[in-house]
Amino acid sequence: MMSSSEIDRGVRPPVGDYVLAGVIAALSVTVIVAAFLMPRAEGWSQSPGLFPLISGVGLLAMAAILAFAAWRGRTIVEAPATDSGQPAEEEPVDIGRTLLVAASILVYALVLVPLLGYRIATLVYLLAAIWYFWRGNLLVIAAISIGATVFLSETFQRAFSIILP
Amino acid sequence: MPNLISEFQSFVDQFATALQPGLLVASAAGAVLGIVWGAMPALSTTMAMALLIGFSASMDLNAAIMFLLAVYMGSTMGGSIAAVFVNIPGTPAAVCTAMEGFPLAKKGQGGLALGTAFTASFIGNLAGLAFLVFLYPLILALALNIGAWELFLLAIIGILLTGNLTSGGHPVKGWISGWLGILIAMIGLDPVNAYPRFTFGINELYGGPGFVPIMIGLFGVAEVLRVLPQGTPYTIPYKSGTLFPPLGILGRVSKTGVRSGLIGAVIGAIPPLGPDVAAFVSYGVAKKRAKGAVAEEYGRGSLDGVAAAETANNASIGGTLLPMLAIGIPGGVVAAMYLGALNLHNVVVGPMIEFSYPGLVHFHYAALLIGSISTYVVALLIARPTIRLLATPRQILMPLLIPLCVIGAYASDMTMFGVYVMLVAGLVGFVLNHLGVPLGPMAMGLILGPLADTSFRRALAIFEGEPPWIVLSRPVGVVLLLVIAWIAYDGLIRPMRQPKPLRPSA
Numbered sequence: 262m263m264s265s266s267e268i269d270r271g272v273r274p275p276v277g278d279y280v281l282a283g284v285i286a287a288l289s290v291t292v293i294v295a296a297f298l299m300p301r302a303e304g305w306s307q308s309p310g311l312f313p314l315i316s317g318v319g320l321l322a323m324a325a326i327l328a329f330a331a332w333r334g335r336t337i338v339e340a341p342a343t344d345s346g347q348p349a350e351e352e353p354v355d356i357g358r359t360l361l362v363a364a365s366i367l368v369y370a371l372v373l374v375p376l377l378g379y380r381i382a383t384l385v386y387l388l389a390a391i392w393y394f395w396r397g398n399l400l401v402i403a404a405i406s407i408g409a410t411v412f413l414s415e416t417f418q419r420a421f422s423i424i425l426p
Numbered sequence: 427m428p429n430l431i432s433e434f435q436s437f438v439d440q441f442a443t444a445l446q447p448g449l450l451v452a453s454a455a456g457a458v459l460g461i462v463w464g465a466m467p468a469l470s471t472t473m474a475m476a477l478l479i480g481f482s483a484s485m486d487l488n489a490a491i492m493f494l495l496a497v498y499m500g501s502t503m504g505g506s507i508a509a510v511f512v513n514i515p516g517t518p519a520a521v522c523t524a525m526e527g528f529p530l531a532k533k534g535q536g537g538l539a540l541g542t543a544f545t546a547s548f549i550g551n552l553a554g555l556a557f558l559v560f561l562y563p564l565i566l567a568l569a570l571n572i573g574a575w576e577l578f579l580l581a582i583i584g585i586l587l588t589g590n591l592t593s594g595g596h597p598v599k600g601w602i603s604g605w606l607g608i609l610i611a612m613i614g615l616d617p618v619n620a621y622p623r624f625t626f627g628i629n630e631l632y633g634g635p636g637f638v639p640i641m642i643g644l645f646g647v648a649e650v651l652r653v654l655p656q657g658t659p660y661t662i663p664y665k666s667g668t669l670f671p672p673l674g675i676l677g678r679v680s681k682t683g684v685r686s687g688l689i690g691a692v693i694g695a696i697p698p699l700g701p702d703v704a705a706f707v708s709y710g711v712a713k714k715r716a717k718g719a720v721a722e723e724y725g726r727g728s729l730d731g732v733a734a735a736e737t738a739n740n741a742s743i744g745g746t747l748l749p750m751l752a753i754g755i756p757g758g759v760v761a762a763m764y765l766g767a768l769n770l771h772n773v774v775v776g777p778m779i780e781f782s783y784p785g786l787v788h789f790h791y792a793a794l795l796i797g798s799i800s801t802y803v804v805a806l807l808i809a810r811p812t813i814r815l816l817a818t819p820r821q822i823l824m825p826l827l828i829p830l831c832v833i834g835a836y837a838s839d840m841t842m843f844g845v846y847v848m849l850v851a852g853l854v855g856f857v858l859n860h861l862g863v864p865l866g867p868m869a870m871g872l873i874l875g876p877l878a879d880t881s882f883r884r885a886l887a888i889f890e891g892e893p894p895w896i897v898l899s900r901p902v903g904v905v906l907l908l909v910i911a912w913i914a915y916d917g918l919i920r921p922m923r924q925p926k927p928l929r930p931s932a
Contacts, residue, residue: 307618
């Protein structure tokens, strides 16, 4: 018999798979409808909508397979796959901290950079983010933030001739 | 024979070009960045390439090739540093290295394990290069007989197979990822009729959302979102010892190295198997063939095992470039990104590359040779400071990546639109990753989608007026169709064969 901790780690009701299948199915239908609305003066063979149509139908079939597999209870929960496909050895997701990270990135990229320019925005972001997540010595944090900001902006401006945002 | 002489002359010319000081600096810089990047447990080769291809666009083509190939080789090699010293593979290809290298580090032989890993990686890089040099003409000859229909099938195989191999027990999730990549690649002006597809009236989308910002979002921002909220520190309590293995040990592992080099190069050439699969297969073969005292070392710290894994994962780099240069189908996700970088320089690889860009293939050989040497030398020089860098907390490392991501996405077209695309891709990538959807197939879909689209329509034009079973008259196409059928069968049947999970009772 599995202990509750084993159950938590290894298996969960496949709610995520149902949601994923639903979103993908909706996206597929939208793509198929959009494909039908594209011009096809000489029939489907050279229409710009042909490949979107095929892709949409394929994606819809995959959503159906995913939903069917979830319904059959075959979904085994693994750690989220990394880009290489290896399940990442993970701690459980801390939703609060994850949202905070996401919010800090959005504020930095969408508000601070357009408002203050790349250099000052980066300095402010690094000071705040490293201080909050690391909680180390303030002088060290300031040194890292200033050093990284100067290094990044100077390197990309001078070595790669990139105009900073 | 005259052909062989002119080929050799071309290689010598390109090698001389690659020896220019500026290009050597580009290779050395790529090696340093790649090794340090690969050594950091949270930073993958894929992420390194995603972030750096945008910057390589501002370099000239030769410098970009030298730089990116050195990054590719360096980060694959650098993965062994964290694997040996903190038992966390810097890249997934270094998992087997961790299994055998970390026990050696605990015995105070970490330096020996690392030195062996570096030497094996160097041998692997050379083996991959030799494989590429000898097989490229053969594959090119085959590629010249491949038509639009076969190209379409090859692109679909690349995407589907990446899905099968990266999604654990649920290949359909990998396929979905690949298909989403194809759909994203369709955004913008249709390459045949210049009809705007899925642009929603947004002018910036007419040229497509951009490969670079999407890659940075998927493999940079999404990774920061995944890793930064975690708080696990690393400790490096072990003395490293010498980095230079005695000749006796090198001689002992050289036999393994030759075999692993061949395995790695062959596996790398099969899209989309790559360094990860190469390392596992090679390690498995080496373990099975080991005898006596060498066999007993496996699992308790084996230099033979370290050499097998590291030679193979580096040899696969040359292998992944083989189908990419000859057919235009990248051998893996990182090679797909490298292909994207070449596209930024308006280079279209494939069977006509020798005519369109004379000498470019030979320049790749030269860049790989110089890159192999520069990564080996740089690795030995910076290994010790890099080991110290491993102690950098993720809470410092991860925030530093965000300004890098922003400037990388911005640099792709010098507008904030790239940054917006990157943010959307990052958030979507994080959610998909959390739902168990691998992101590698999406990169393959993005790069191979346009090829599949145009090839399919060209094939339809060629087949016009013929009955549908005309496709069965093309032997290569029939083989490729059978491969697709096998991939689909494997993907659909594999999850069904898994034991039904127990559910907690209420």
